[in-house]
Amino acid sequence: MxxxxxxxxxxxxxxxxxxxxxxxxxxxxxxxxxxxxxxxxxxxxxxxxxxxxxxxxxxxxxxxxxxxxxxxxxxxxxxxxxxxxxxxxxxxxxxxxxxxxxxxxxxxxxxxxxxxxxxxxxxxxxxxxxxxxxRAGRSIALLRLPGGRDVVALDALGRLPSGALAAIGPDLAAGRRAGNPEVTDALVRNYLRSLGLRPDDDTSGTTSDGRKSPAGGSQVARSAGT
CATH class of the missing domain: 1.10.287 (Helix Hairpins)
Structure with missing residues (x-):
């Protein structure tokens, strides 16, 4: 945690x-x-x-x-x-x-x-x-696993307020189902921000289909206390 x-x-x-x-x-x-x-x-x-x-x-x-x-x-x-x-x-x-x-x-x-x-x-x-x-510890742990970004993106869809989701872009659910990595990155990034966590672009991450995230990282939050 x-x-x-x-x-x-x-x-x-x-x-x-x-x-x-x-x-x-x-x-x-x-x-x-x-x-x-x-x-x-x-x-x-x-x-x-x-x-x-x-x-x-x-x-x-x-x-x-x-x-x-x-x-x-x-x-x-x-x-x-x-x-x-x-x-x-x-x-x-x-x-x-x-x-x-x-x-x-x-x-x-x-x-x-x-x-x-x-x-x-x-x-x-x-x-x-x-x-x-x-929640924060679970997100950090998931982002260190292959395919964990997709799970965090799903968490974002369920937990972020509607205003924050609307600001990310239209048809998030469709983009998420299609495996759009940009949508996944946006959801993960905004979810981490909602938790007060900063992405770490030095750690590479993959989605569930094995592709690199276009953001160049798994958005793993920096944490000295986990």
Whole structure:
């Protein structure tokens, strides 16, 4: 595949589109990560509640143990203190659960924020750029094969806009069926130009009947990246 055109203006547009796509993806990934961090910051408060509940439970259990040693009333005094310690344990568990839930929610929201825009950008980029790379690479590969010019000419008939075909000349289909090499050359040349590719006249080419192209070349596009 050939990812970039030879023509400077089209190559600049392609590079700009690639950079714009990268910037778009990076921006939405950053926004998703930011949302995750913001919600995660709220989880720190829940962690403090968890830690506070743990300390309350620990200290009250220690106090209950001390009070239990008091003669006569030790057992009765310990019971409410143990209950308060159990409440501290419940507070600890609630804080832990809240922190865990906030962490999961933050991750889910971060992914949801970034996922759709990133997927849209990647799909759009793939349709535009991969489609171009396949068409350009296919044309270059065909022009290196015997009879490949005829296939590229057929591609030109199917892909070039009607205005461009009309500008080439009348009865293109008839000339193409008759194997007119001038018609074939014109179609190939205009199709390459529509892809932003420059013909290379140093490479000789043949049509399907084995004749040299009158243009003196196979119109193979220059490409350092194929």
């Amino acid at each position: 050939k990812w970039y055109a030879d023509a400077g203006l089209r190559r600049c547009r392609q590079l700009g589109f690639d950079l714009l796509t990268i910037g778009w993806v990076a921006t939405w990934v950053w926004l998703g990560a930011l949302a995750h961090r913001q919600i995660g910051a709220s989880a720190s408060g829940a962690r403090k509640v968890e830690g506070g509940g743990r300390q309350i439970s620990t200290h009250l259990h220690e106090a209950a143990g001390i009070l239990a040693k008091a003669p006569v009333v030790g057992g009765r005094v310990r019971r409410p203190v143990d209950q308060a310690a159990d409440a501290g344990t419940q507070l600890q568990h609630a804080g832990q659960q809240l922190a865990d839930n906030l962490g999961r929610v933050g991750a889910a929201i971060g992914v949801e924020i970034a996922l759709v825009p990133v997927l849209v950008a990647i799909v759009g980029w793939a349709v535009v750029r991969v489609g171009y790379a396949r």
